[in-house]
Amino acid sequence: xxxxxxxxxxxxxxxxxxxxxxxxxxxxxxxxxxxxxxxxxxxxxxxxxxxxxxxxxxxxxxxxxxxxxxxxxxxxxxxxxxxxxxxxxxxxxxxxxxxxxxxxxxxxxxxxxxxxxxxxxxxxxxxxxxxxxxxxxxxxxxxxxxxxxxxxxxxxxxxxxxxxxxxxxxxxxxxxxxxxxxxxxxxxxxxxxxxxxxxxxxxxxxxxxxxxxxxxxxxxxxxxxxxxxx
Numbered sequence: 001x002x003x004x005x006x007x008x009x010x011x012x013x014x015x016x017x018x019x020x021x022x023x024x025x026x027x028x029x030x031x032x033x034x035x036x037x038x039x040x041x042x043x044x045x046x047x048x049x050x051x052x053x054x055x056x057x058x059x060x061x062x063x064x065x066x067x068x069x070x071x072x073x074x075x076x077x078x079x080x081x082x083x084x085x086x087x088x089x090x091x092x093x094x095x096x097x098x099x100x101x102x103x104x105x106x107x108x109x110x111x112x113x114x115x116x117x118x119x120x121x122x123x124x125x126x127x128x129x130x131x132x133x134x135x136x137x138x139x140x141x142x143x144x145x146x147x148x149x150x151x152x153x154x155x156x157x158x159x160x161x162x163x164x165x166x167x168x169x170x171x172x173x174x175x176x177x178x179x180x181x182x183x184x185x186x187x188x189x190x191x192x193x194x195x196x197x198x199x200x201x202x203x204x205x206x207x208x209x210x211x212x213x214x215x216x217x218x219x220x221x222x223x224x225x226x227x228x229x230x
Contacts, residue, residue, distance in 0.1 A: 004213040006031035009074045011067070013057055013114050014084035016043035018183040019133070022201035023081055023208055024049045030209045032078075035070050037114075039084075057084060058105045063113035067121065077121035079129040079212050082111040082155075089144040100147040107151035112158060115173075122171050129212045132159050132175040133204075136227055139177075156223050163221030172220040174211050178204055179230035197229040 010027050014020040015036025021043075028034045028048035036046070041053045052070070056062045071077050086106045090099050111132055122128035134155045141149035159175040166173065180186055182198040204226055210216055211224075 004030045004209060004215070005079075008032045008078040008212070009035070009070070009076055010079040010081065010212065011035045011037060011070060011077060011114075011118065012081045012083055013037045013110060014082075015049070015051065016040050016053070017083065019181060019201045019204060020083040021046055022205040023083060026202065026205035026209050027081070027212065030213070032212075033074060035074070037066060057110035057114050060113050060117075063110075063117040067114070067117040071121045076125065077118055077128075078125055079131070080114060080118045080122065081208055081212075082114055082130070082132045084110040084114075085133055085152075087148055090147060091144050092146055095147070100150065103147045103151040104154070107148075108154040108158065111155055115158070115162060119166075119171075123166070123169055126170055127214075127217070128171045129216075130159075130162065130171065130173040131208050131211050132173070134159070134175040134177040134223060136177045136179045136225055136230075159223065160221050167220055172216070174216075174219055174222045174224065176204060176207055176211070177223055177225045177227075179225075179227040199226055199228040199230075203228075 010032045012020055012024050015024050016038035024034050024036050024046050034049040036049050036051045037055045038053055055066050088099050115130055132155050135152035137145050137149050138152035138156055159173055162173040178199050180198045182195055182200050
């Protein structure tokens with residue numbers, strides 16, 4: 001076990017998904033006490049982590065309650081990693097506004113609610129961190145990516161706004177912008193792709209550990225691509 005995050009309390013949203021689990025594992029191995037939040041009721045155990053299921057972070061009151069529960073149980077919160085997210089491919093011509101609403105709710109609203117709910121506890125620390133999961137696609141939307149890119153662009157703007165608002169109060173806020181992540185659903189959707197070109201969840205997790213550590217003390221408001229060879 002490394003010691004970059006020794007004894008810190010780190011909350012990971014979307015913690016039972018493929019990326020959330022990879023982040024939880026890496027952060028725990030870096031010495032932190034990890035709490036995984038997820039909409040799912042339960043999932044396979046990850047050593048060194050605490051799972052809190054059936055959490056709806058799109059609901060402001062639910063987000064506030066679960067972050068307060070964690071702070072009371074753990075004694076503090078040092079960092080928040082907003083992993084919750086989903087994807088839909090849908091053209092404008094054949095699409096529906098409900099898709100835009102869904103991706104806003106899952107990709108952006110959850111990050112805002114969790115971050116706002118965590119602020120009283122993060123700002124109480126001398127040095128604290130938020131890391132958001134954006135997307136490389138947010139910089140330019142291709143065909144079928146309008147709703148997804150719009151929601152993830154919102155995550156980038158949220159990151160920048162928080163970084164400016166809290167830069168003199170000990171809280172650093174950054175985002176990582178993956179390309180295609182090597183997950184089972186992505187492989188199923190694109191069976192003929194060269195998976196070796198995609199980004200591994202563990203690689204994203206390692207970058208997040210770095211951003212949470214003291215080594216990244218001068219990084220704030222950064223939108224960091226992690227694109228593999230896509």
